[in-house]
Amino acid sequence: xxxxxxxxxxxxxxxxxxxxxxxxxxxxxxxxxxxxxxxxxxxxxxxxxxxxxxxxxxxxxxxxxxxxxxxxxxxxxxxxxxxxxxxxxxxxxxxxxxxxxxxxxxxxxxxxxxxxxxxxxxxxxxxxxxxxxxxxxxxxxxxxxxxxxxxxxxxxxxxxxxxxxxxxxxxxxxxxxxxxxxxxxxxxxxxxxxxxxxxxxxxxxxxxxxxxxxxxxxx
Numbered sequence: 018x019x020x021x022x023x024x025x026x027x028x029x030x031x032x033x034x035x036x037x038x039x040x041x042x043x044x045x046x047x048x049x050x051x052x053x054x055x056x057x058x059x060x061x062x063x064x065x066x067x068x069x070x071x072x073x074x075x076x077x078x079x080x081x082x083x084x085x086x087x088x089x090x091x092x093x094x095x096x097x098x099x100x101x102x103x104x105x106x107x108x109x110x111x112x113x114x115x116x117x118x119x120x121x122x123x124x125x126x127x128x129x130x131x132x133x134x135x136x137x138x139x140x141x142x143x144x145x146x147x148x149x150x151x152x153x154x155x156x157x158x159x160x161x162x163x164x165x166x167x168x169x170x171x172x173x174x175x176x177x178x179x180x181x182x183x184x185x186x187x188x189x190x191x192x193x194x195x196x197x198x199x200x201x202x203x204x205x206x207x208x209x210x211x212x213x214x215x216x217x218x219x220x221x222x223x224x225x226x227x228x229x230x231x232x233x234x235x236x
Contacts (some may be wrong), residue, residue, distance in 0.1 A: 162220030
């Protein structure tokens with residue numbers, strides 16, 4: 018999930034530092050960017066930087082925490098009051114937006130060089146993911162689009178494990194019978210698998226209608 022905020026010279030200095038650092042870290046990597054690089058880009062002194070952040074590690078931790086808060090708020094806004102079919106399509110679009118961006122490298126570097134920050138954010142993400150997936154599955158059954166025989170807690174666990182496997186597959190080149198599969202193919206197959214596991218006939222029909230409507234709008 019990518020949440021962007023425009024840089025603005027009128028923003029408080031701490032926010033200018035966060036926004037600039039975030040863009041530089043994603044583009045060049047966590048290890049490549051120094052505090053001096055960030056200060057030069059924001060046009061402040063190191064002394065001013067240390068007024069707001071005691072270290073590069075604190076800056077990264079603040080950046081990650083702020084980004085995750087924005088992601089959670091964005092998801093809540095985009096899914097509030099929507100049917101589970103619309104929510105499913107929303108997350109499908111988000112996954113396709115993410116598969117070819119530079120955030121995978123950022124995540125790898127965070128895990129390697131700042132393991133404590135990585136573990137903290139992973140726990141937070143997992144907790145929110147579990148709560149949301151379970152809520153969406155229950156809502157899908159209630160709305161009549163998901164199979165009534167689903168055990169919500171068990172299906173939520175299946176889905177989280179499927180996401181973990183998918184993430185590992187996307188981080189490396191994956192082949193079947195020596196044929197390399199594109200990230201798009203892998204994601205589409207995972208989406209179809211989940212839809213087949215959860216949606217009943219009415220849900221599949223409604224999903225098909227939404228897809229056709231979206232395709233018509235794009236033409």
